[in-house]
Amino acid sequence: MPRTKYKGKVFILSGPSGSGKTTLYQKAREKFPHLRESISVTTRPKRPGEVHGRDYFFVSPKMFQYKIRAGHFLEYEQFFGNYYGTPRKYVQDILTAGDSVLLCIDVKGARTVRREFPAAVTIFIKTPTLEDLKRRLISRGSEDLQTIENRLKRVEMELREAERYDHVIVNGHLAKAQQALNRIIAEALADPD
Template identity: 60%
Template sequence: IISGPSGSGKTTLYKKLLASQDRLAKSISVTTRPQRPGEQHGRDYFFVSRKMFDYKKRAGHFLESMKVFDNYYGTPKSYVYKLTRMGQDVLLCIDVKGAEVVRRKFPGTVSIFIKTPSLKVLRKRLTDRGSEDQETVDLRIKTAKDELKEARNYNYVLVNDNLQRCFAQLRGIILHEITQ
């Protein structure tokens, strides 16, 4: 599991890690949030309506599901189980609440929390991203403060102050864990 506040770089690191490791399989989440420029349905997320998400949740399709910033996210159970049966290590990029659910269901799960050096750096990254208004950035900072308190529940905590260095650390952790 890789988690961290919005703007911490977790998704960028997640994508780099998947591209560098054949043994790792990507878990594609289902979400009700709007598709961002450059994202592709079925590659980045499965984008669905709220009605479809609710149906899937009631039908027990998700390993975990959470509401995050007025949008819903869920990890499809059947997809994850299929990949693990094929001998793949599944990499999840999910929020701290979802991570807690997965760790409870699968106690041996390795979890890595990505954070920025400071909230000031986080705010700058969110603002520079340009995909959210100031009110949303403020909400994400407020949420990040709560998420940072959960970092102690993770096996590893990495500070993303330099993308290449953080990636090297993350890759080292993954290589260590999958060879044990």
């Protein structure tokens, strides 16, 4: 669908698990009231404190497969046995209403979304070093060491994709990374194109 049909803008935020993208994403949404989130659909189990409809829409694998066949997703991906997808109509409704949307999705999903929204502003978040990333994943305490190792194996592919993004932010210090993200978003929102 052509970008001109919509009033809002699409922002894509990607980066390895543990890079801080979710924290940056949440803080950006607080700062920019017309920057809406797209709540992803997933088959993975809820983590402590997560709420259905706020953090994700949690569905069964069977329901997710139905949604794939019905064309409900703008993009979807499978990670470590769980599916994640961006609901197409949810995003279209936000853009049609004149708000902009911030998608927090992986690099493959970003490529897919950019085909439909070529003017999307893409932002890649990374840590200063792989050791920093590993430390963050371990300190999160939500995954076992095997899952963390699997996530780290994926990082090399994700980092290669970073060069295709409009912006790359190194998140070594949260406040500085947030300032950089806020500046990118503010400049893009101020641009009428």
